[in-house]
Amino acid sequence: MSDTLRDPLVMLLAGIGIPVFAALNAQLGARLGSPALAALVFAVVAFSSIFLYRAVLGPAVPLSALLHQPAYLxxxxxLFAFYILSITTIAPRFGVGNAVFFVLLGQILSAAVIDHFGLFGAARMQISAIRAAGMVMMAGGLFLIQRA
Structure with missing residues (x-):
């Protein structure tokens, strides 16, 4: 499969996974009576999964390379911990859909700013009138969905 087909499909699946993750982790937090413990369990499972991936399929980059990276990275x-804790804590009382809709709105806004200025080494994509209109329509759609 070519990158032009594979990459959007992988990102679509990642997007599908976010509300599923939010619902599962929110339920775990509710059952445990501790969203923080559920977030910790999630982080341990995520770490273990990534560690296994790196051990089996990942590139042979030495871990010592971490020592030479800027601290801000x-x-x-x-931010990942904040997301896990916030979605696990808020989704049970606010609703998974509502929580994810606001996450999407934040993603639209921050992605546009990151791309526009090429922050953090991202490819620069200026916010054109068409892109801005698309973002406004997406935000409007999220607003309408949240109101329904």
């Missing part, structure tokens, strides 16, 4: 882990 590790903030991604803090």
């Amino acid at each position: 590790f903030c991604a882990g803090v």
Whole structure:
């Protein structure tokens, strides 16, 4: 399968997984009576899965390469933890759909800013009038879905 077909399909599956993850982890947090413990369990399972992937299929990059990276790059882990904790805590009372819709709105806005300025080494894609209109329509659609 070519990258032009595979990459969007993988990202679509990742997108499908986000609400499923949110619902599963929210339910685990509710059953345990601790969203933080559920988030920790999620993180351990995620770490184990990534570790196994790296051991079996991943590139042979030495772990020592981590020592030579700028410290700010590790903030991604803090953002990941924030996302896990917030979705696990808020989704049970706010609704998985509502929580994910606001996550999507945040993704649309931050992705546009990152692409527009080429932040963090991302490819630059200026926010054109057409892109801005598309983002407004997506945000409007999320608003309508959330209101229904």
